[in-house]
Every structure is written in C-alpha cells, then in structure tokens.
Amino acid sequence: MQRWNHVAIVGVGLIGGSIGLALRERGLATQVIGIGRRPERLRKAKSLGAVTATSQAINEGVAGADLVVVCTPVAEIAGHVLEAAAAAQRAILTDAGSTKESIVKAVEAKLGKGNRFVGGHPLAGSEKSGVENARADLFEGRVVVVTPSRKTDSDCLSTVADFWSGLGASVLVMSPAEHDKALATTSHLPHLTAAAVARVTGQDELPLTAGGWRDLTRIAAGDSELWTQILLENRGHVLKSLGQFEKTVAAFRVALERGDRRKLLQLLTEGKQVRDAVGN
Amino acid sequence: MQRWNHVAIVGVGLIGGSIGLALRERGLATQVIGIGRRPERLRKAKSLGAVTATSQAINEGVAGADLVVVCTPVAEIAGHVLEAAAAAQRAILTDAGSTKESIVKAVEAKLGKGNRFVGGHPLAGSEKSGVENARADLFEGRVVVVTPSRKTDSDCLSTVADFWSGLGASVLVMSPAEHDKALATTSHLPHLTAAAVARVTGQDELPLTAGGWRDLTRIAAGDSELWTQILLENRGHVLKSLGQFEKTVAAFRVALERGDRRKLLQLLTEGKQVRDAVGN
Numbered sequence: 220m221q222r223w224n225h226v227a228i229v230g231v232g233l234i235g236g237s238i239g240l241a242l243r244e245r246g247l248a249t250q251v252i253g254i255g256r257r258p259e260r261l262r263k264a265k266s267l268g269a270v271t272a273t274s275q276a277i278n279e280g281v282a283g284a285d286l287v288v289v290c291t292p293v294a295e296i297a298g299h300v301l302e303a304a305a306a307a308q309r310a311i312l313t314d315a316g317s318t319k320e321s322i323v324k325a326v327e328a329k330l331g332k333g334n335r336f337v338g339g340h341p342l343a344g345s346e347k348s349g350v351e352n353a354r355a356d357l358f359e360g361r362v363v364v365v366t367p368s369r370k371t372d373s374d375c376l377s378t379v380a381d382f383w384s385g386l387g388a389s390v391l392v393m394s395p396a397e398h399d400k401a402l403a404t405t406s407h408l409p410h411l412t413a414a415a416v417a418r419v420t421g422q423d424e425l426p427l428t429a430g431g432w433r434d435l436t437r438i439a440a441g442d443s444e445l446w447t448q449i450l451l452e453n454r455g456h457v458l459k460s461l462g463q464f465e466k467t468v469a470a471f472r473v474a475l476e477r478g479d480r481r482k483l484l485q486l487l488t489e490g491k492q493v494r495d496a497v498g499n
Numbered sequence: 500m501q502r503w504n505h506v507a508i509v510g511v512g513l514i515g516g517s518i519g520l521a522l523r524e525r526g527l528a529t530q531v532i533g534i535g536r537r538p539e540r541l542r543k544a545k546s547l548g549a550v551t552a553t554s555q556a557i558n559e560g561v562a563g564a565d566l567v568v569v570c571t572p573v574a575e576i577a578g579h580v581l582e583a584a585a586a587a588q589r590a591i592l593t594d595a596g597s598t599k600e601s602i603v604k605a606v607e608a609k610l611g612k613g614n615r616f617v618g619g620h621p622l623a624g625s626e627k628s629g630v631e632n633a634r635a636d637l638f639e640g641r642v643v644v645v646t647p648s649r650k651t652d653s654d655c656l657s658t659v660a661d662f663w664s665g666l667g668a669s670v671l672v673m674s675p676a677e678h679d680k681a682l683a684t685t686s687h688l689p690h691l692t693a694a695a696v697a698r699v700t701g702q703d704e705l706p707l708t709a710g711g712w713r714d715l716t717r718i719a720a721g722d723s724e725l726w727t728q729i730l731l732e733n734r735g736h737v738l739k740s741l742g743q744f745e746k747t748v749a750a751f752r753v754a755l756e757r758g759d760r761r762k763l764l765q766l767l768t769e770g771k772q773v774r775d776a777v778g779n
Contacts, residue, residue, distance in 0.1 A: 342709035362706065391706065401704045408699070409715045412692055414770030415747040419688070419740065424681045425777055426642065426671065429622035431718040432777075435689045438711040439774040443767040450763060454755055460699065461752055467695040468748070472741055475734055483730055487723040490694030494719040497705055497712075 221381050223248040227284040227307070229277060229299050231255050231264040234315045234341060235290035236353030239269035241386045244355040254280035264350045278306035286382060288339075289314040294448040297325035300336050312336040313379045317344070317406065318452040319366045319395035327368060337379040338366040338395060340402070341388060346440040359387035366395040403456035408464055410446055411457070413439040501661050503528040507564040507587070509557055509579050511535050511544040514595045514621060515570035516633030519549035521666045524635040534560035544630045558586035566662060568619075569594040574728040577605035580616050592616040593659045597624065597686065598732040599646045599675035607648060617659040618646040618675060620682070621668060626720040639667035646675040683736035688744055690726055691737070693719040 226242060228235045231253040242248040253270030254277055255261050261273035274280030277299060281287050287303045289296050293316040300312055300322070312335055316322055319338045326336050343361040345352075363383040367376045380390045393401075417439040420428070450457055467486070474482035506522060508515045511533040522528040533550030534557055535541050541553035554560030557579060561567050567583045569576050573596045580592055580602070592615055596602055599618045606616050623641040625632075643663040647656045660670045673681075697719040700708070730737055747766070754762035 342707065345710060362709070364707070398707075401701075401707045404700050405704050405708045405712045409696055409712050411748070411751050412696055413711075413715055413774075414767050415744055415751065416689055416692055417770040417773040418747050418766065419743045420684050420773055421681075422773075422776075424685050425773075427622065427644070427678075427681045428685045428777055429642070430625060431693075432685045432689050433779070434714045434717050435693055436770075436774050436777075437714050439767075439770045441771070443764055443771050446767050447760060447764045450755060451758060451760060454758065458752065458755055461748070461755070463699045464695055465745070465748060465752070467698050468691070468741070468745060471691050471695060472738065472745070475730060475738055475741070478731060478734065480727060480731060484723055484727045486698065487694050487719075487726050490697040490716075490719045491721070491723050493697040493700055493702075493705075494693075494716050496702075497708055497716075499713070 220247065220385050221378065222246075223286050225250045225252065225284045226286045226288065227252045227254060227281040227303070227310070228270065229254045229280070229287065229289045229303060230291035231260060231269060231350050232290065233345070233348050233350070233352050234343070235288070236264055236267065236269040236350035237343075237355065237357035238288055238290065238315075238386065239264065240267070240353055240355035241358060243268060243271075245385065247385055252280045252284070260350060267350060267353065269350060269353055277302045281307040281310065283307070284310045286310060287312045292445050292448055293318050293322065293452050297322045300326050301329055304330060304336065310335065311375055311378050313339040313382065315339060315341055317402065317449045319398045321452050323366060323368055323395040327370060332370075334370065335372070335375055337371055337375050339379060339383055340364045340366070340398065341383070346438050348442055356387065358383070361388050362391055363388040364391050364393060364398050366393060366398050368395060399453050400456045403453055403460040407450055407453055407457045408460045410438050410441065411450065411461065412464070413437070500527065500665050501658065502526075503566050505530045505532065505564045506566045506568065507532045507534060507561040507583070507590070508550065509534045509560070509567065509569045509583060510571035511540060511549060511630050512570065513625070513628050513630070513632050514623070515568070516544055516547065516549040516630035517623070517635065517637035518568055518570065518595075518666065519544065520547070520633055520635035521638060523548060523551075525665065527665055532560045532564070540630060547630060547633065549630055549633055557582045561587040561590060563587070564590045566590060567592045572725050572728055573598050573602065573732050577602045580606050581609055584610060584616065590615065591655055591658050593619040593662065595619055595621055597682065597729045599644075599678045601732050603646060603648055603675040607650060614650065615652070615655055617651055617655050619659060619663055620644045620646070620678065621663070626718050628722055636667065638663070641668050642671055643668040644671050644673060644678050646673060646678050648675060679733050680736045683733055683740040687730055687733055687737045688740045690718050690721065691730065691741065692744070693717070
C-alpha cells in the first residue's frame with residue numbers, strides 16, 4: 220500500500236472529509252491539508268480530525284504535496300486541478316467528480332504531455348453533504364471508477380488506482396466517456412426521476428407517502444445546485460438515457476390506456492428482473 | 500381497545516401474517532383463523548404463530564367470526580369479501596388492498612344496505628412478501644387509510660378504525676376515490692417509475708449502480724402480478740398522475756436540451772422542497 224507524505228484535499232465536504240478521515244485512520248498519510256474557501260468549514264474539518272492543517276489558497280495548500288485530490292463541485296473541478304498542477308509540480312492529481320469526460324478533456328487540453336491527472340469517481344455519494352457527515356469507512360466496499368484517457372501515463376494510473384483502493388474501495392477502470400454514459404443511467408437519470416416524482420406529489424398527499432415513495436425520492440433531497448451542474452456537464456448522455464426512459468414510461472401509459480394486462484405484466488417483470496439481479 | 504373472539508384472515512402473506520402476529524402479541528384475539536389455498540403456506544403461518552388454526556375454505560374458516568380481514572391480491576378482494584360476508588352473518592369485514600374504489604363499489608353493489616364491509620389500506624407494504632417476512636410490529640406508527648362510502652354504517656366504521664389502531668397504526672379516514680387519487684401519486688406512480696428506471700439499466704451498467712439507484716428502484720422488486728392488478732384497478736387515477744409526471748420529465752428534457760441552467764435548478768429545487776418536507 221502506498222503511503223503519502225503530504226496529501227492536499229481541495230474541498231472538504233462529505234467526500235473530501237471522508238478521504239481525510241480514511242487516510243488518517245489507515246495511517247496512509249503524514250500530513251493532510253484541507254483547502255477551502257470557508258474558514259468555518261475548514262475549522263470543522265480539522266476539529267473532526269479529517270485534516271491536519273488547512274489553507275484557503277490552493278497554490279499555498281498544495282505546495283510540496285505528493286498527491287492532490289479535488290473534491291469540489293463538478294463545474295469547478297477542472298479549474299482547481301489546473302491551479303493545483305501549476306503549484307505542485309511533482310504531485311499526482313485525481314478528483315471525485317460525478318462526471319468525467321468534460322473534466323478530463325479540459326485538463327488535458329491545458330496540460331498536454333506533462334499531465335499527472337487521472338479522474339476518479341467514488342460511487343459513495345448520498346443526499347447528505349458536509350464534513351459533519353464524513354466517515355472514515357465511506358469508501359469501504361464501494362466502487363471507485365478511475366478514468367484514464369489514451370494519453371494517461373500508466374504509472375500515474377496505477378498510483379491513482381492504488382490510492383483509491385487504499386481507502387477500501389474496489390477500483391474499476393474505464394474511459395471517461397464509458398463512465399459518463401453508464402452513470403447517466405445509474406445515477407443522473409435516477410436523480411432527475413426522483414425529483415420529478417417528488418415535484419408532482421401534492422402537499423395534501425404527503426401524509427399518504429410510505430416506504431416506497433420515501434426510498435424512491437430520497438436522493439431528491441440532494442443539493443440542487445450540485446445536481447444542476449452534474450446534469451449539464453453530462454447533458455448528451457443524460458438526454459439519451461432520458462429518451463429511453465421516456466419511451467418505457469410511454470409504453471406503460473399505452474398499456475394502461477388499453478388495459479393491456481399482458482404488456483403491463485411484461486414491463487413490470489422486465490424491471491423486476493434487472494432489480495433482482497442487483498440484490499439489496 | 501376492542502378485543503375479538505374470532506378473527507378470520509383471508510390470505511396469510513406479509514400483511515395477513517403480520518395482522519395475525521400483532522393480534523396475538525397484543526392479546527387482542529382469542530382465535531385467529533388463517534384462510535388460504537396453499538396448505539404449506541398455512542402450515543408456515545401456524546408454525547410462526549401468526550394464526551391459531553387454518554382452513555382452505557373461506558365459508559368454513561369465517562363461520563362464527565366476528566371480524567374478517569381480507570388480505571388477498573386486489574383483483575380477488577371483492578369476491579372474497581362477498582363470499583365471507585355470506586358465510587359469516589354477523590362479522591364486520593375489512594381488507595388490506597392497495598386500491599379501494601373498485602373494491603368498495605363491487606361489494607356495495609351486491610350487499611346493499613346490509614353491508615358490514617369498510618375498506619382499509621395499511622401503508623406498510625414492501626418489496627418483500629410472504630408470511631416469512633411478517634412482523635408483529637409492521638403497523639406500528641404506520642398509516643392505515645380507512646375508506647367508508649356514503650352508505651357506510653358509522654358503528655361499522657368506528658369498529659374497523661379501532662381494529663387498525665389496535666395494531667398500532669394511525670388511522671386516516673377518507674373516501675375510496677380520495678384514497679385512490681392520492682395513492683396513484685404516492686405509491687402507484689413510484690412503482691411504475693422504479694420499474695422503468697430498472698428496465699432501462701443495461702446489464703453491463705449494473706456494477707455502476709450505487710445507493711441512489713438501489714433506493715430508487717427497490718420497490719421494482721415487488722411482485723409483478725400483484726402490481727399489474729393494482730395499476731389496472733386504479734387505472735384512471737394512475738393515468739392522470741402519470742400524465743403530470745411525463746410533463747415534469749419533459750420539462751427537465753427541454754431544459755437540458757436548451758442548457759437552461761435556471762430552469763433545471765428550479766425543477767430540482769421544487770422536487771427537493773417536497774422531499775425535504777417529508778424527512779427521512
């Protein structure tokens with residue numbers, strides 16, 4: 220297992236804070252520097268033991284780092300990676316953003332051959348946010364997708380993969396485009412659907428919601444600003460996935476309009492088969 | 500709290516079995532007769548302590564009962580209520596079906612003035628089924644909707660309401676139509692949506708599902724045959740609710756196509772506000 224002398228975490232919320240806690244609990248890093256704009260958040264991260272020191276400036280906080288992990292909202296990640304790469308000349312860099320293609324492209328376009336960044340995405344988010352919800356075991360048994368491009372240096376890739384598996388995660392390697400296509404269906408479409416179901420539920424109907432509605436809509440409580448960014452960054456793939464979803468919903472509607480019992484049963488059974496394949 | 504000498508439960512699955520366990524644990528019934536077609540299921544219900552005796556015939560099992568609870572699939576409930584009402588001349592009757600209007604109408608059309616049936620719907624279902632998942636505390640703190648019609652005798656209504664609150668539930672009284680309209684949005688639309696999201700998820704994408712997808716699609720694992728019946732029984736209201744949902748999804752799509760950040764943020768925020776009002 221690789222050990223780090225100095226890890227810098229840009230953005231110390233649920234994910235960044237959990238990375239800090241995990242690194243420290245597992246004895247994988249000597250120094251963990253938390254970087255962020257808001258002093259009260261940095262203080263909280265330090266008091267919770269997620270970081271050993273803090274900084275409000277990226278260039279200052281990453282100076283001398285051997286690893287930088289960028290955990291800011293997706294629309295800001297590429298900029299922060301570039302800023303960190305310029306200030307930490309020898310650091311390997313990764314991120315925790317929910318989309319990958321636009322971030323990887325933006326970084327590679329600027330860094331070219333000297334690129335030491337490999338994208339990452341821990342599938343460990345939740346409707347909760349903030350360092351107060353961070354947990355050292357957040358990544359244990361979870362999948363982290365690592366997304367090299369054709370230009371990625373293989374040593375960088377294995378270092379970044381090793382970093383994430385060091386936190387207890389299973390690492391899947393795929394291209395940024397493959398990642399974004401799959402996540403459009405497994406994460407971004409569900410979010411949009413949850414928000415849509417919640418939105419059409421009337422105030423007077425809320426006492427009649429039970430476990431099904433609550434499970435289904437839980438993710439709709441996530442940060443609306445962050446999710447707007449994610450949907451826009453992955454617009455092309457989300458629109459394709461949404462198109463397929465709208466077709467299936469229309470098939471349900473037509474079957475209901477016609478009272479077509481067989482078709483309804485078929486559609487529900489096809490959904491159940493996929494769900495059953497995943498387990499709890 | 501009303502105590503019963505002889506309660507007959509028609510259909511001893513998750514709900515029927517949990518009613519039996521709750522009645523016995525709370526000392527509310529002397530005899531609980533489980534009625535069903537499959538002997539092995541009845542044996543299991545008895546060995547789990549959910550019923551004190553069993554019968555494969557409704558007319559035999561309900562003879563002498565003072566309360567009959569019909570917990571069979573929605574398409575069969577009205578027939579079972581009528582069969583039980585004919586054989587148990589003094590019993591009060593209720594059911595646990597997920598739809599109410601068609602059941603109440605079918606029963607009233609036959610029973611007329613002598614009707615001793617009041618519909619019920621415990622919002623306590625789950626993707627699990629079978630008496631092996633039954634629990635004595637299934638109804639504690641849950642809502643049970645009780646649905647009198649304009650013809651319902653008020654003594655019958657209060658007896659049925661008392662029965663459900665005796666199991667630990669909060670009882671909400673509303674008309675069968677009000678119930679079906681609300682549940683179309685809070686339960687039947689979510690089920691259909693969960694199945695649709697699961698159905699558009701490819702086999703190769705399953706390793707990339709995480710907590711959000713799993714929570715959202717959990718109910719899609721429910722019994723497809725039962726849910727086909729529920730959707731068809733409540734077709735009119737489900738179609739209206741589905742129409743509203745499709746409009747919201749289309750609004751998301753148009754906003755994405757246009758890259759309309761403000762509109763996306765608004766739609767997500769409106770969904771979040773509804774979800775936040777419900778809590779965990």
